[in-house]
Amino acid sequence: MCDYSLHTVTSRPARVGDKLMSTRFSNCVTRGFAALGEPTVAVCLLPGTEVAFEQDVEYEHGWGVFPKRKLKDKVARFRQVDMDKPHVHHDALEFPNGQTVLVSQLREGQYASVLQLPAAPRSESKVEEQRREPVFI
Numbered sequence: 001m002c003d004y005s006l007h008t009v010t011s012r013p014a015r016v017g018d019k020l021m022s023t024r025f026s027n028c029v030t031r032g033f034a035a036l037g038e039p040t041v042a043v044c045l046l047p048g049t050e051v052a053f054e055q056d057v058e059y060e061h062g063w064g065v066f067p068k069r070k071l072k073d074k075v076a077r078f079r080q081v082d083m084d085k086p087h088v089h090h091d092a093l094e095f096p097n098g099q100t101v102l103v104s105q106l107r108e109g110q111y112a113s114v115l116q117l118p119a120a121p122r123s124e125s126k127v128e129e130q131r132r133e134p135v136f137i
Helices: 124-129
Strands: 011-013 019-024 031-035 038-044 050-053 058-060 068-070 075-080 091-094 100-102 111-116
Touching: 019 038
Parallel strands: 011 038
Antiparallel strands: 019 031, 019 111, 031 038, 050 075, 050 111, 058 068, 075 091, 091 100
């Protein structure tokens, strides 16, 4: 999925092997992923999609008010959070340590690859499992 704030941006679904870059799209106030060679097209991830970053992940805490933070992790699973709140960012990455970072907080210019797309959920309980509550640090 692509966050509500990317609805004005051309988008396409992620594919296994896509090389992505965290970016800020023109005409919107948020960040997302674009495929290399397609800088104006948002690549939308489904909940459960696994990505691997080339380097430790950096993000801004507090919308740039505080210094950038760095995670020691390079692999993450895409999640959607706070789905009951219509006008907040939902797109997030969950890391192996349980920490969740909003995609909109990622430092621009980070490179990642799509490792695996999620299997289609077979039941409503599996769909709900993919929407578990995040742990923000």
